[in-house]
Amino acid sequence: xxxxxxxxxxxxxxxxxxxxxxxxxxxxxxxxxxxxxxxxxxxxxxxxxxxxxxxxxxxxxxxxxxxxxxxxxxxxxxxxxxxxxxxxxxxxxxxxxxxxxxxxxxxxxxxxxxxxxxxxxxxxxxxxxxxxxxxxxxxxxxxxxxxxxxxxxxxxxxxxxxxxxxxxxxxxxxxxxxxxxxxxxxxxxxxxxxxxxxxxxxxxxxxxxxxxxxxxxxxxxxxxxxxxxxxxxxxxxxxxxxxxxxxxxxxxxxxxxxxxxxxxxxxxxxxxxxxxxxxxxxxxxxxxxxxxxxxxxxxxxxxxxxxxxxxxxxxxxxxxxxxxxxxxxxxxxxxxxxxxxxxxxxxxxxxxxxxxxxxxxxxxxxxxxxxxxxxxxxxxxxxxxxxxxxxxxxxxxxxxxxxxxx
Amino acid sequence: xxxxxxxxxxxxxxxxxxxxxxxxxxxxxxxxxxxxxxxxxxxxxxxxxxxxxxxxxxxxxxxxxxxxxxxxxxxxxxxxxxxxxxxxxxxxxxxxxxxxxxxxxxxxxxxxxxxxxxxxxxxxxxxxxxxxxxxxxxxxxxxxxxxxxxxxxxxxxxxxxxxxxxxxxxxxxxxxxxxxxxxxxxxxxxxxxxxxxxxxxxxxxxxxxxxxxxxxxxxxxxxxxxxxxxxxxxxxxxxxxxxxxxxxxxx
Numbered sequence: 001x002x003x004x005x006x007x008x009x010x011x012x013x014x015x016x017x018x019x020x021x022x023x024x025x026x027x028x029x030x031x032x033x034x035x036x037x038x039x040x041x042x043x044x045x046x047x048x049x050x051x052x053x054x055x056x057x058x059x060x061x062x063x064x065x066x067x068x069x070x071x072x073x074x075x076x077x078x079x080x081x082x083x084x085x086x087x088x089x090x091x092x093x094x095x096x097x098x099x100x101x102x103x104x105x106x107x108x109x110x111x112x113x114x115x116x117x118x119x120x121x122x123x124x125x126x127x128x129x130x131x132x133x134x135x136x137x138x139x140x141x142x143x144x145x146x147x148x149x150x151x152x153x154x155x156x157x158x159x160x161x162x163x164x165x166x167x168x169x170x171x172x173x174x175x176x177x178x179x180x181x182x183x184x185x186x187x188x189x190x191x192x193x194x195x196x197x198x199x200x201x202x203x204x205x206x207x208x209x210x211x212x213x214x215x216x217x218x219x220x221x222x223x224x225x226x227x228x229x230x231x232x233x234x235x236x237x238x239x240x241x242x243x244x245x246x247x248x249x250x251x252x253x254x255x256x257x258x259x260x261x262x263x264x265x266x267x268x269x270x271x272x273x274x275x276x277x278x279x280x281x282x283x284x285x286x287x288x289x290x291x292x293x294x295x296x297x298x299x300x301x302x303x304x305x306x307x308x309x310x311x312x313x314x315x316x317x318x319x320x321x322x323x324x325x326x327x328x329x330x331x332x333x334x335x336x337x338x339x340x341x342x343x344x345x346x347x348x349x350x351x352x353x354x355x356x357x358x359x360x361x362x363x364x365x366x367x368x369x370x371x372x373x374x375x376x377x378x379x380x381x382x383x384x385x386x387x388x389x390x391x392x393x394x395x396x397x398x399x400x401x402x403x404x405x406x
Numbered sequence: 407x408x409x410x411x412x413x414x415x416x417x418x419x420x421x422x423x424x425x426x427x428x429x430x431x432x433x434x435x436x437x438x439x440x441x442x443x444x445x446x447x448x449x450x451x452x453x454x455x456x457x458x459x460x461x462x463x464x465x466x467x468x469x470x471x472x473x474x475x476x477x478x479x480x481x482x483x484x485x486x487x488x489x490x491x492x493x494x495x496x497x498x499x500x501x502x503x504x505x506x507x508x509x510x511x512x513x514x515x516x517x518x519x520x521x522x523x524x525x526x527x528x529x530x531x532x533x534x535x536x537x538x539x540x541x542x543x544x545x546x547x548x549x550x551x552x553x554x555x556x557x558x559x560x561x562x563x564x565x566x567x568x569x570x571x572x573x574x575x576x577x578x579x580x581x582x583x584x585x586x587x588x589x590x591x592x593x594x595x596x597x598x599x600x601x602x603x604x605x606x607x608x609x610x611x612x613x614x615x616x617x618x619x620x621x622x623x624x625x626x627x628x629x630x631x632x633x634x635x636x637x638x639x640x641x642x643x644x645x646x647x648x649x650x651x652x653x654x655x656x657x
Contacts, residue, residue: 315503322488
């Protein structure tokens with residue numbers, strides 16, 4: 001039988017039992033819709049996590065000195081003073097996989113301005129820091145290397161600091177604040193970054209030139225950490241190796257000795273977070289695919305009923321010359337049609353449902369083309385898989401038995 | 407000597423029902439020639455229907471040889487049998503066996519559907535011609551449920567005709583019909599026969615058998631009698647003299 005005629009015949013026989021066809025299809029519609037919606041929710045949360053991580057800084061690597069030891073008692077990580085400015089210079093000069101780099105000194109300070117006060121951490125860094133952390137200056141400007149060289153008492157503040165010292169939405173540029181009694185001029189306000197993935201307020205910060213903080217505030221010679229960004233995400237392991245090599249050499253450590261510093265990469269956190277949301281997505285999708293499976297069983301059930309009900313028709317068709325494979329194809333096409341039309345309608349419903357979830361629940365939702373294609377392939381496969389057995393049963397009937405069937 | 411359309415030798419069919427063996431056919435030898443109009447008679451259980459089903463390639467014999475239009479049917483597989491049913495045989499059933507909720511024209515088109523070389527337009531034309539030849543051209547779009555028994559059987563005959571078969575096999579074609587429609591149907595078979603189509607019908611009514619030009623009587627799975635009818639009745643002529651019944655009388 002020609003395919004065109006097969007399709008027409010399938011349409012007609014499905015049309016004869018509209019209610020039954022629709023109810024069978026409903027199983028697939030709901031299955032496909034829930035798979036698409038669940039994948040959209042999973043993908044949405046994955047993307048929002050990735051966005052938050054990217055927010056921390058792209059390809060960020062941080063070198064901390066290891067914990068210091070005093071009389072066999074280990075102090076907290078990063079407490080040793082083994083990193084120096086010379087280490088930083090070596091890193092900056094000798095690591096080609098590093099794009100931006102900055103030494104970091106950190107302290108906390110009591111800020112006083114216009115009758116208000118606020119305690120927060122003060123970071124002393126090079127202007128590269130803004131590129132590493134992807135910080136943008138909303139008002140005013142970032143400081144320059146020149147400010148650093150002359151240890152100018154200027155700073156850039158975060159939105160939270162601005163809110164508590166000058167009031168939300170106020171322009172702090174040009175105003176003076178005192179940090180631990182040292183007067184600083186505010187020259188920039190950072191665009192809000194919000195909380196990071198573990199709930200830290202990234203806007204509660206004061207950033208000042210490295211030299212200013214090291215010399216004028218702390219009067220120390222060591223540095224707290226070195227922050228660098230790799231030239232690309234792929235170069236992160238390479239950059240890590242280079243940093244390790246350079247620093248081990250500078251600290252006179254052999255290749256087999258444990259380093260006295262540690263390197264933390266954003267990639268670790270990112271991959272852990274992505275893996276978590278990946279598991280979540282897989283879980284949601286697998287629950288949703290169970291409903292798709294149940295829909296498939298519904299198709300099989302109704303096709304089996306249909307084969308029994310239409311045994312005589314099968315006999316007539318075979319009597320006038322239908323081969324086993326013609327009958328097989330006829331029933332398979334009917335099953336496929338149910339699952340494909342169901343898949344199509346389900347995809348539409350899934351997209352609508354995702355939209356509703358996004359607007360009502362305020363969840364991040366992303367519908368990917370892959371998820372739609374995937375559920376189409378899935379529903380086609382279900383049509384063939386669950387349609388096969390009934391179709392096979394129909395095609396293996398004996399014409400004379402089928403004709404005699406009452 | 408005319409061309410032989412059907413030739414069976416020592417045909418045996420045994421049905422197994424659990425431990426019980428039913429010998430439906432116990433060695434049938436029969437030759438049917440082109441343009442024969444054969445009526446197969448016999449009581450129920452004589453094996454006549456079993457013979458028809460085997461002749462129609464709907465069933466296979468347990469033993470014996472069956473040549474249809476010079477093809478050895480015993481050597482064919484299921485698909486080849488289906489092809490043979492499609493191309494060489496037109497089968498008419500007692501209970502019409504039309505597809506419900508499918509128009510007369512589409513019922514007649516059905517065998518052509520399984521013949522992939524015919525275009526949709528040709529299909530329609532040929533089905534229409536077949537309906538015309540049984541006098542139902544004006545009712546082509548009617549569903550089986552909208553047709554009388556006689557009309558339904560005529561649609562079934564049109565369906566049997568549409569693929570230009572070498573033989574038309576009819577199993578009790580008048581079994582479900584009243585006298586007048588039975589004569590009408592026999593008239594159609596006679597007309598087709600004069601056009602050169604070989605016809606074999608199964609019936610247990612001697613009246614109906616007398617329209618054929620050869621009567622074969624089965625008994626207990628064997629052929630008991632095989633006679634040539636010298637002067638078959640003429641259905642067309644008889645119809646003219648029969649009173650025309652109204653719908654109410656039919657019921």
